[in-house]
Amino acid sequence: MTLAIDLSKISKSFPGVKANDDINLKIKEGTIHAIVGENGAGKSTLMKILYGMLKQDTGSINIFEKEVNFSSPKDAITEGIGMVHQHFMLADNLSVLESIILGMDKASLKVLNKSKYRDEINEITKKYSMPLNTESMIDELGVGEKQRVEIIKVLFRGAKILILDEPTAVLVPQEVKELFTNLRNLKESGVTIIFISHKLDEVLEIADEISVMRGGKHIDTVESSSVSKTELAEMMIGQNLPTPPKREKNNLQEKALVVSNLNAMEVNGRRAFSDINFSINKGEVVGIAGVEGNGQRELAEAILGVFPVEEGDIFLGENKINNLNTRNRREQGLSFIPEDRQSQGLLMDVSLSENVILGKQSSTKYKTKFNNIKFSQASVNANIVIENFDVRTPGNETLPLALSGGNQQKFVVGREIENKPSLLIASQPTRGIDIGAQSLIWNKLRDARDEGLGVLLISADLDELIGLSDRIFVIYQGNIVKDLDPEDATPEILGSYMTGLKT
Amino acid sequence: MKLSLKFTTLLAPIFALIVAFGLSTLMLYLIGEDPFETFKIMFEYGKSGKSIISILNRSVPLYISAVAVAVGFKMGLFNIGVESQYLMGSLLSAALGAAVALPSILHISLIIFVAVLSSALWAAIAGYLKVKKGVHEVISTIMLNYIGTGLIAYLLANIFFEKVELSTTAPQTDLLPESARIPSLNNFLGIEDLPNLHGFIIGAVLVGILYYWIVWKTSLGFDLRATGSSPLAAKFSGANPARLTILAMMISGGFAGLVGMAPLTGYFYKYTTDFPSGLGFAGITVALLGRNHPVGMALGAILLSFLERSAQILDLYDVPKEIEKIMQAVIVLSVVVAYEVVKRYVTNKQIKEASRVVSND
Numbered sequence: 126m127t128l129a130i131d132l133s134k135i136s137k138s139f140p141g142v143k144a145n146d147d148i149n150l151k152i153k154e155g156t157i158h159a160i161v162g163e164n165g166a167g168k169s170t171l172m173k174i175l176y177g178m179l180k181q182d183t184g185s186i187n188i189f190e191k192e193v194n195f196s197s198p199k200d201a202i203t204e205g206i207g208m209v210h211q212h213f214m215l216a217d218n219l220s221v222l223e224s225i226i227l228g229m230d231k232a233s234l235k236v237l238n239k240s241k242y243r244d245e246i247n248e249i250t251k252k253y254s255m256p257l258n259t260e261s262m263i264d265e266l267g268v269g270e271k272q273r274v275e276i277i278k279v280l281f282r283g284a285k286i287l288i289l290d291e292p293t294a295v296l297v298p299q300e301v302k303e304l305f306t307n308l309r310n311l312k313e314s315g316v317t318i319i320f321i322s323h324k325l326d327e328v329l330e331i332a333d334e335i336s337v338m339r340g341g342k343h344i345d346t347v348e349s350s351s352v353s354k355t356e357l358a359e360m361m362i363g364q365n366l367p368t369p370p371k372r373e374k375n376n377l378q379e380k381a382l383v384v385s386n387l388n389a390m391e392v393n394g395r396r397a398f399s400d401i402n403f404s405i406n407k408g409e410v411v412g413i414a415g416v417e418g419n420g421q422r423e424l425a426e427a428i429l430g431v432f433p434v435e436e437g438d439i440f441l442g443e444n445k446i447n448n449l450n451t452r453n454r455r456e457q458g459l460s461f462i463p464e465d466r467q468s469q470g471l472l473m474d475v476s477l478s479e480n481v482i483l484g485k486q487s488s489t490k491y492k493t494k495f496n497n498i499k500f501s502q503a504s505v506n507a508n509i510v511i512e513n514f515d516v517r518t519p520g521n522e523t524l525p526l527a528l529s530g531g532n533q534q535k536f537v538v539g540r541e542i543e544n545k546p547s548l549l550i551a552s553q554p555t556r557g558i559d560i561g562a563q564s565l566i567w568n569k570l571r572d573a574r575d576e577g578l579g580v581l582l583i584s585a586d587l588d589e590l591i592g593l594s595d596r597i598f599v600i601y602q603g604n605i606v607k608d609l610d611p612e613d614a615t616p617e618i619l620g621s622y623m624t625g626l627k628t
Numbered sequence: 629m630k631l632s633l634k635f636t637t638l639l640a641p642i643f644a645l646i647v648a649f650g651l652s653t654l655m656l657y658l659i660g661e662d663p664f665e666t667f668k669i670m671f672e673y674g675k676s677g678k679s680i681i682s683i684l685n686r687s688v689p690l691y692i693s694a695v696a697v698a699v700g701f702k703m704g705l706f707n708i709g710v711e712s713q714y715l716m717g718s719l720l721s722a723a724l725g726a727a728v729a730l731p732s733i734l735h736i737s738l739i740i741f742v743a744v745l746s747s748a749l750w751a752a753i754a755g756y757l758k759v760k761k762g763v764h765e766v767i768s769t770i771m772l773n774y775i776g777t778g779l780i781a782y783l784l785a786n787i788f789f790e791k792v793e794l795s796t797t798a799p800q801t802d803l804l805p806e807s808a809r810i811p812s813l814n815n816f817l818g819i820e821d822l823p824n825l826h827g828f829i830i831g832a833v834l835v836g837i838l839y840y841w842i843v844w845k846t847s848l849g850f851d852l853r854a855t856g857s858s859p860l861a862a863k864f865s866g867a868n869p870a871r872l873t874i875l876a877m878m879i880s881g882g883f884a885g886l887v888g889m890a891p892l893t894g895y896f897y898k899y900t901t902d903f904p905s906g907l908g909f910a911g912i913t914v915a916l917l918g919r920n921h922p923v924g925m926a927l928g929a930i931l932l933s934f935l936e937r938s939a940q941i942l943d944l945y946d947v948p949k950e951i952e953k954i955m956q957a958v959i960v961l962s963v964v965v966a967y968e969v970v971k972r973y974v975t976n977k978q979i980k981e982a983s984r985v986v987s988n989d
Contacts, residue, residue: 429864455866469860469864473857486847486867491847518982526978526979527975527982528982
């Protein structure tokens with residue numbers, strides 16, 4: 126059997142991170158090969174190298190037993206590699222046909238021969254039994270169909286190797302089943318498929334072989350028939366399971382946050398969340414589990430005061446904060462770790478010592494007697510954050526864009542809990558960062574909790590939720606559908622409530 | 629490291645000027661003129677006492693206009709409407725200033741106050757449209773320039789201009805009385821036998837200080853810059869984008885109101901159809917040239933004024949003086965490119981240093 130892909134000794138470094146470390150990977154033609162690993166394990170870096178989006182520092186790539194050297198995705202496509210990204214790259218106002226042929230021809234004044242293309246596309250959809258109406262508009266399609274358009278688009282360009290980046294992340298179970306049928310058909314016709322995921326059940330179901338990555342290294346490649354889910358998980362996570370250690374519950378009865386009867390609508394009239402009632406005690410971490418897009422982001426932003434609330438009350442401690450703006454809420458002791466540190470938590474092109482002021486512009490400690498900003502104090506406090514949270518940086522004049530994701534995040538977390546807030550909203554506090562930074566942040570959050578901080582934790586990492594939280598709520602379609610004790614919760618149980626399988 | 633960073637930033641404009649002069653030399657050479665002779669003539673003429681005063685006088689409104697544009701730039705707002713904003717302020721303050729009699733200090737203060745207020749309100753329209761109706765400020769300020777120009781022409785001809793028998797006179801407001809005129813600095817500085825150096829140059833210096841203070845020292849300025857750097861991060865930090873947009877437009881417009889004050893109170897003493905125009909657009913160039921920095925823009929305004937003034941002599945030597953416009957543009961382009969090059973260099977250096985820190989442990 127020929128090898129579709131043979132990667133040898135691939136390494137790639139980014140500032141502060143070795144994203145890929147001496148990776149050797151062989152993928153047989155006509156198989157479905159899964160690559161699993163946690164966020165930050167180096168899967169997407171490896172795929173970007175394979176697709177010509179990044180250049181490896183060292184190592185060689187062989188495609189169908191021929192050495193290649195990609196300088197752009199165009200080169201990869203020429204060699205028969207196609208990639209379907211997790212986030213679709215489709216324009217709503219084009220038809221399926223137009224979307225598929227988009228960018229195929231050089232822009233010229235020649236009339237497009239649409240019917241020729243239509244026949245070719247129909248041939249492909251028939252060959253791989255993936256029905257598609259070429260005349261539908263993209264915005265009329267469901268998520269599963271859009272994905273099919275993306276796959277056909279890649280096949281139409283002659284792909285023999287298909288890279289699917291987390292293809293099931295956006296699909297509901299029914300659509301996943303359909304996708305798997307399609308993938309099996311593709312395999313039958315000789316297409317090689319690389320399936321990137323961290324959902325082990327799915328991987329075991331669809332893949333012939335599974336490669337595990339961890340910390341930038343290729344740990345092992347195993348046949349899916351000869352491995353159990355637990356074994357896979359252990360390989361993925363390594364010896365020391367990075368779940369936050371359990372600690373005794375605090376028994377403070379004082380309330381840090383009370384949310385009662387909260388309702389909000391999105392701009393487009395869709396309900397963001399409805400009738401949300403819960404409270405967080407001081408020294409308590411309350412986790413919110415939910416599939417992205419079920420209202421948890423809006424809820425966090427409503428408490429912060431940037432998302433408008435229709436009705437209901439929010440109390441920070443004893444004080445009703447409904448009518449306060451974000452700045453006043455922050456002055457009252459509310460802190461916020463946004464889910465995207467780069468666009469929401471930091472000014473990337475401004476020094477760390479100015480970034481430490483962000484969110485505390487009105488704090489008296491950063492005021493001179495003329496009510497101006499006291500930059501000398503900012504510099505001092507930036508150093509405190511850098512010191513206490515082990516931010517690896519040349520100094521406080523460095524720009525955040527020069528730091529690795531983990532160090533950026535440590536700085537954001539440090540800034541948000543450094544001045545002893547009464548309530549912290551932590552949204553994806555350890556998303557996409559290295560394990561060292563992750564465990565430091567977990568410890569710091571735990572320490573702050575022990576000292577009486579109330580935390581609202583929103584995370585897609587279910588192990589993190591279970592490990593850190595004192596209570597867990599599941600949010601589904603804008604409603605809190607379940608209240609769980611983390612002692613009784615497993616990712617599987619949470620998952621079934623999050624997807625509405627259980628209510 | 630901080631020092632070397634500052635040092636490299638300083639290299640950018642020097643480097644840009646060398647490139648710009650190199651290109652200008654080439655251009656002069658290509659059209660068959662002696663470049664060095666030309667530069668010498670320009671420099672000799674530009675450094676005469678008369679020229680220096682003229683250059684400083686020109687720089688004052690140009691600088692203030694640049695500051696007005698820069699306030700917007702710091703927040704990521706393009707105020708293209710400084711042009712109609714300062715003309716509106718100049719007309720209204722000229723008309724009111726001529727109509728009242730007050731002690732000098734009060735009179736001048738009133739004129740400045742009216743100019744700042746009316747320009748700020750005119751600019752606020754664009755801010756309001758952006759916040760409430762989502763109209764991009766570039767579109768609205770350009771349209772407001774057209775509307776403003778038309779409105780000003782109407783007001784001047786029909787409301788503020790009392791036609792006397794002399795139908796040949798262009799429409800104009802009445803002359804400002806003595807009490808509303810800002811005296812020149814010549815007596816004070818003991819300058820003799822030279823044209824007047826406008827007193828409002830002190831106003832320009834104060835504008836620079838005020839601009840620096842607002843943008844770099846106050847928490848309002850911090851919010852402005854944060855919004856310019858990352859609108860979402862600023863919003864989550866508690867900055868109110870809607871309020872800031874309107875405020876920034878009004879501050880920008882307020883500075884714009886001061887652009888016309890030097891000509892109005894210094895030597896025109898009235899608003900007429902040939903009141904200096906185009907300063908609002910020139911201010912954009914100066915803001916780009918000075919990178920929104922209070923001192924950088926001052927140097928930029930002086931440099932452009934110097935080129936404009938010294939080019940006037942070229943006609944006498946049969947050198948096409950349009951070369952000056954080309955030099956201006958080449959300088960601005962070189963500065964923009966040089967800063968981008970330096971910025972990337974500094975960024976890369978920072979990334980390297982940061983990764984060295986990480987790999988050292």
